[in-house]
Amino acid sequence: MNITKFSITLCAVVGTLFFAQAQQASVVGQGYYNEPDFGKFYLRLGANFLNDDFVKQLNDGDLNGAYSVATGLNFEIGKYFFFHSEPIADLFKVGLDASFLSLGYNPLKWNDPDDPEYTEKTDFTTVGVKLGPVISFNPLENFYADAFVKLAPTILTSMSEMEDLEQVLFGLKSDVGINLRYKKVTLTAGYESGAFNYTSYDSDYDEDTGEYIEHTTKEKFPMGMFQIKLGLQFY
Template structure:
């Protein structure tokens, strides 16, 4: 009986060792959670319209959550592997909460910010990846992805005195057209296609990821200032993201 149990234990340990040997360092599934920086800093020398059109959203540091899978082409690779990296869902969120400081720096009286000041996005990202295993269980992933992106902005800014003609206004809605409900969710959604360059440095399951997402979204807007007058319609607005994330590889 003892001999039988001993043989069973030996077989179990042998199976566990075989599994450990077969488990590749090039793990496939991942979950990433971290910080997101949207756009550039506001410039008090630019109008609200010029700031937004230049990709200056006045957004503080936000958050990003991603889940995805790497489809490797080589099954028994040891040093280098390559394949497709599909970030199935990428969600990010920022608060556009720096406009009060912009108004003070610009010397703008009666500044008023309306809305929840939310800047949020959802995207899926797909593209090639190459992974290196330079030593032990350390792996470096380099990726390039195309990212169709949907964005949502809830933000209105105004300042100045309309009686003197020095007032300024910007909104991600468009109420200037007849029979057009710019406040509806449908008309507050912006869409675009971005590119993503990223790197992940990981050991076994834990690592760090750095990604830079660059692209434009086509958004409704309405604005007024003394330089451009009253403008409205659709505008392709730069929306660049820098993301630093903890990576959990399954």
């Protein structure tokens, strides 16, 4: 799908340029980065777990329908930008958490109800960016706990040809979670919520004219997702 390749390439280019520019900038009020927690650039890789509402939507309200969703993968690159050099009460700092590129991949399988031995495999792929506030606590030496809330403009598409997804969908999602880090190693848990705008098409046969009349309906395609990630955090 050409639009998928174009979207991923565009996000990667924008993210790379953003990161390169950010690396040249100093921390607000500082001419240098503080080693423990300033200006941390991160790479994270983990697993996606789609919620039941998503599966029900695919199966028209039936959780045990033809579609089944396996555990997926996610990849994220981003950076922290703190607003002040000294911690408040020697405990925490406030800043922004910017994910320049967030990729998600979830394989799907469709089982033919009339032929249990026949299956089709496809996927849902998401490409987005995320931005929002982060509060970083430092209760122990070299140990940090970050709480974040981010807006996540995201597109939903498929790397394979999927009959039920004939268009690229857009949604403004949110991402809420925590990040635990010890030195450069991180463990992140978060929940993405939101829905994608979707136009469905249907048609009725008009016996008077002998033609099919097409109807369009604006719908929401919910996609809640729990994510857990391991990563590295460095300059």
